[in-house]
Amino acid sequence: MNKMEATMLWADRGRTLRCGETATPHAPPRCLAVSRQGNLGLQARRFSLWVQIRGEAWIESAEGRFRLRPGQWIALDRESRPTVQASSTGLCLGMSFEAVGSPSRRPADDSRVYPGRGRLNRRERVVFLRLWRRACPRALMGAGSHGDTRPLLAFMAEVQRDLQRFAQRCPGRTRGHRHQVFVRLQRARLYLKGHHHRRIPMRELARLVNFSHSYFSRTYTFVYEEQPQVTASRIRLAHAADLLISTGAPIGEIAQASGFENNCSFSRAFRAHFGISATDYRRHGDQQEGNSGKATA
Structure with a gap:
């Protein structure tokens, strides 16, 4: 070659x-x-x-x-x-x-x-x-x-080796077809990360990757072993956690910047995901940054 x-x-x-x-x-x-x-x-x-x-x-x-x-x-x-x-x-x-x-x-x-x-x-x-x-x-x-x-x-x-196990789960009769499906799914995950400031309708994601809504939702859930809505919520909460550590913005503003309608829904979701309140998270500086090169999306 x-x-x-x-x-x-x-x-x-x-x-x-x-x-x-x-x-x-x-x-x-x-x-x-x-x-x-x-x-x-x-x-x-x-x-x-x-x-x-x-x-x-x-x-x-x-x-x-x-x-x-x-x-x-x-x-x-x-x-x-x-x-x-x-x-x-x-x-x-x-x-x-x-x-x-x-x-x-x-x-x-x-x-x-x-x-x-x-x-x-x-x-x-x-x-x-x-x-x-x-x-x-x-x-x-x-x-x-x-x-x-x-x-x-x-x-x-x-x-990116950690992504291989997901790619191998993609449907398709040939490696090329499975590759194309996985590329589209990865684009959808990046889209969620690039729009962590708002809620993304699943139909919007499906249109982005040119899949039907039902095929996208079914394939995404099978490949990543979680529903797209769960991924979206996790990404928005991770963004909120980063803002809590890296800025001094009020928690209400951080909630809005992470796509939550009000403080109550944000507080419940944050505590359910991290196990502590947003105030305690900011106070203790629980920043979870990995040092490896593993892929995150």
Whole structure:
């Protein structure tokens, strides 16, 4: 197999760049970087992967708005067309591909990269940075760069290994069909994360992934072993918990920002999920942040 030579696009120091549709049907991968208030928009229908190295970045996509902190990663489907904005100290590195999350046209199921979110620990972040530099064009990154994207994709597929058990539960007669179903389900989960500030009707999710309401609800529940409504509630409560720790906003405002109609319904749901009240959670600082690179969506 020939190496997948990549091109390079870097938005730095407030620069705004737009990556349009590719002129060729099988364009090479593209290394992406956004830093120091740079802004980069991916307008082409290409799968993309982003990892926050330092500072923060904000991503606007078809699935919603996401905030990336150091070590966090997000993988987006080819329909997402994200725009990435870095903070003044931010560095967000990425890569986009013509194929859907795959280093080859017909990869094995265990070598795919799926849409989702997660976090890399410190060691994994160092590995990612080294592989990203290796994937970049030799002319830009120096003699130590090989321009080979396959090791990076294989590494991220390993990071997402926890998703494999869900992908294998998807219905379909072929691996390709199961893969397409799982990509759509993962997009739905990202949509819930990108809209954690409101309640999402299930029919809205079904339309997003082009499934009927009944098929979406049945398939989602079978694959993830929980109903979409349960996932949505858990995501909104996790967002509320993060706001309790990271901001001093009143609890009533946090309830509204997390899609709850009133304080009473928020308080009941929060206590049922975390086992303590929102006030006690804020007081004790019970922030549950994992240090592994396991996928969370």
